Amino acid sequence: MKKYSIVILALMAFTTAAFAGTQATNTNTVSPTLQISANVQKAIRLTLSTGTAATPHCTVTATGGTPDYTMSFGTVDALAINAPTCGSVFAPAVPGVDSAIYWSDYNLTPMFTGQSTTNNTITAQVTTNFTAADISVVRDTANSSTVPTAANQFSAVGTGSADTIVTNGANGTAVTRFIGVAVAPTNGAGTLTGAQTATVTFTLTVN
Amino acid sequence: MMRANENETLKAPFSPAAQQAGKVCQGTRASSHAALIILVLVLLTFSFPLNAQTKVTLSSAPGGVVLGGTNTAATAGFGTVNALAIGTPTAGLTVIALNNGALYFTPYNLTIQLNGNNSHTATVTALITTNFTHPAALVLESCPNNLSCNGAGQYSALSTVTPTTVASVVGEVTVTAGLGIFVPDNDGAGAFTGSDSARITLTMIDNNSGKTATATIDVSVTSLQTSVQLTLGTAPGGLTISPAADYSANFGNVNGLGIGPGAGLSTLSVAGGSVYHTPYLLNPVFSDFSSTTATLKVSVSTNFAHPAILALEDASSSGGPYSVIPNSPTTLTITTTAANRGSITRHLGLFVSNVNGPAAFTGSDSATLTFTMTVP
Numbered sequence: 001m002k003k004y005s006i007v008i009l010a011l012m013a014f015t016t017a018a019f020a021g022t023q024a025t026n027t028n029t030v031s032p033t034l035q036i037s038a039n040v041q042k043a044i045r046l047t048l049s050t051g052t053a054a055t056p057h058c059t060v061t062a063t064g065g066t067p068d069y070t071m072s073f074g075t076v077d078a079l080a081i082n083a084p085t086c087g088s089v090f091a092p093a094v095p096g097v098d099s100a101i102y103w104s105d106y107n108l109t110p111m112f113t114g115q116s117t118t119n120n121t122i123t124a125q126v127t128t129n130f131t132a133a134d135i136s137v138v139r140d141t142a143n144s145s146t147v148p149t150a151a152n153q154f155s156a157v158g159t160g161s162a163d164t165i166v167t168n169g170a171n172g173t174a175v176t177r178f179i180g181v182a183v184a185p186t187n188g189a190g191t192l193t194g195a196q197t198a199t200v201t202f203t204l205t206v207n
Numbered sequence: 208m209m210r211a212n213e214n215e216t217l218k219a220p221f222s223p224a225a226q227q228a229g230k231v232c233q234g235t236r237a238s239s240h241a242a243l244i245i246l247v248l249v250l251l252t253f254s255f256p257l258n259a260q261t262k263v264t265l266s267s268a269p270g271g272v273v274l275g276g277t278n279t280a281a282t283a284g285f286g287t288v289n290a291l292a293i294g295t296p297t298a299g300l301t302v303i304a305l306n307n308g309a310l311y312f313t314p315y316n317l318t319i320q321l322n323g324n325n326s327h328t329a330t331v332t333a334l335i336t337t338n339f340t341h342p343a344a345l346v347l348e349s350c351p352n353n354l355s356c357n358g359a360g361q362y363s364a365l366s367t368v369t370p371t372t373v374a375s376v377v378g379e380v381t382v383t384a385g386l387g388i389f390v391p392d393n394d395g396a397g398a399f400t401g402s403d404s405a406r407i408t409l410t411m412i413d414n415n416s417g418k419t420a421t422a423t424i425d426v427s428v429t430s431l432q433t434s435v436q437l438t439l440g441t442a443p444g445g446l447t448i449s450p451a452a453d454y455s456a457n458f459g460n461v462n463g464l465g466i467g468p469g470a471g472l473s474t475l476s477v478a479g480g481s482v483y484h485t486p487y488l489l490n491p492v493f494s495d496f497s498s499t500t501a502t503l504k505v506s507v508s509t510n511f512a513h514p515a516i517l518a519l520e521d522a523s524s525s526g527g528p529y530s531v532i533p534n535s536p537t538t539l540t541i542t543t544t545a546a547n548r549g550s551i552t553r554h555l556g557l558f559v560s561n562v563n564g565p566a567a568f569t570g571s572d573s574a575t576l577t578f579t580m581t582v583p
Binding site: 024043 | 287289291293294432433434435436437438439448451452453454455456457458459460461462463464466480483493496508513516517519555557559560561562563564565567568569570571572573574575576577578579580581582583
């Protein structure tokens with residue numbers, strides 16, 4: 001009987017006592033656990049930035065608010081007399097008849113994750129147009145990264161519907177496009193001078 | 208009037224009517240010396256109660272440790288103790304975890320006898336007459352009878368030199384005081400595990416008569432054990448680390464672009480996706496080890512169901528670089544020099560892939576990290 005008692009006491013003395021996973025006695029190690037959980041969501045992002053093509057650029061400025069970005073062409077006129085504040089200008093083919101085009105390259109960077117497909121499009125639409133009738137927003141008609149060489153390579157950005165300007169852009173890769181303002185040589189009613197602003201909404205859709 | 212016989216002892220009559228006519232006093236055969244002795248004995252008997260003495264005795268207090276031994280040579284067993292207050296203490300003991308150890312304590316009763324003089328005051332002091340063999344590992348403490356003795360701040364260390372007041376009383380009374388053992392954090396060369404014992408001598412002095420009495424308590428510890436503890440906590444500004452089994456942290460909605468991190472989270476854009484990251488705290492505590500440093504490791508013990516989309520990472524600073532935490536049994540060493548009670552701020556990252564197409568995943572997922580602290 002005495003021997004049994006001694007054995008039991010010895011076992012008790014060397015028993016490691018663990019309390020939850022965070023603490024223990026009579027041992028030199030302890031292993032608490034941390035469960036990490038998360039809910040993975042689809043995400044999509046379209047950013048604009050100043051162009052990088054081999055042509056002068058107008059700066060695309062992120063505002064951090066609304067609107068998201070701004071680009072200013074400075075002082076413009078229908079005869080392209082004013083030198084471009086930034087970017088480039090195409091003088092009218094027929095002064096007094098055709099519009100002058102002040103333009104610049106810019107970059108669009110589509111990013112998306114968790115999507116079941118990589119097919120995507122980027123569209124552009126003038127959602128708030130200039131007040132004046134003699135100025136309008138134009139884009140490169142070809143929807144390419146090739147630097148335009150003439151005024152007739154631009155066309156008006158849709159105001160009633162969106163224009164597709166990028167198809168299946170590479171995820172995370174900047175795409176170069178060109179945007180500008182066409183200043184028409186109009187006179188009389190509806191012709192305004194002074195500061196004018198318009199807003200273009202770009203939409204990235206992955207489907 | 209006749210005089211009484213000179214051999215007669217003066218004796219007051221029980222009733223004057225009972226006196227014999229003509230006698231003032233009644234004669235007896237007893238001698239005057241014997242009568243005087245009897246009178247003194249009677250006076251002594253009625254002047255002092257039976258068992259009246261100057262004495263201090265010890266007994267168990269309700270809810271406290273059951274004292275053994277005798278009432279003047281008591282024993283108090285504290286059983287198994289540790290510096291982190293881990294586990295249930297011996298019956299009757301209360302343990303409080305402190306930021307530098309643990310305090311085990313019990314109430315006990317002192318009964319003061321002052322030779323029947325209830326107007327006298329008395330003081331009981333305690334002195335360690337035989338200290339623990341390892342006084343750096345086990346510290347005897349006492350709480351005086353005028354306190355509730357249920358908080359660590361009410362206890363103070365007993366001395367081997369200077370008596371500590373245990374009780375101050377008026378008259379004969381039974382009071383309750385507290386007896387404690389402080390088990391401090393004690394790593395390094397002075398670390399100790401095992402059994403130990405000590406003796407406290409209680410001395411009572413009748414402040415009016417100057418008489419003294421003593422009693423002793425032999426305090427024993429069956430086993431002072433090593434103890435380890437590793438807790439996780441929320442870092443200032445970081446993601447909430449919640450107590451669970453053992454802890455949990457929810458990164459909430461995440462995506463491969465790092466858009467919209469939740470409270471306490473920041474994001475980094477990295478190749479192939481984003482890292483949501485947060486600081487968090489590792490709080491190592493250990494005692495009675497010869498080593499003063501510990502090693503902390505981490506591994507993924509249960510991986511995400513979609514490991515290509517989500518991965519857990521670790522970094523020493525918020526900006527990284529972040530290292531992928533490997534799957535168990537492989538571990539990632541966080542530090543080999545963790546100090547006792549030295550909180551460590553670490554950064555936990557959750558990599559979220561930006562993959563699209565058939566491999567893409569959306570929805571909830573979870574994984575479990577196991578942290579291991581080892582004190583060599």
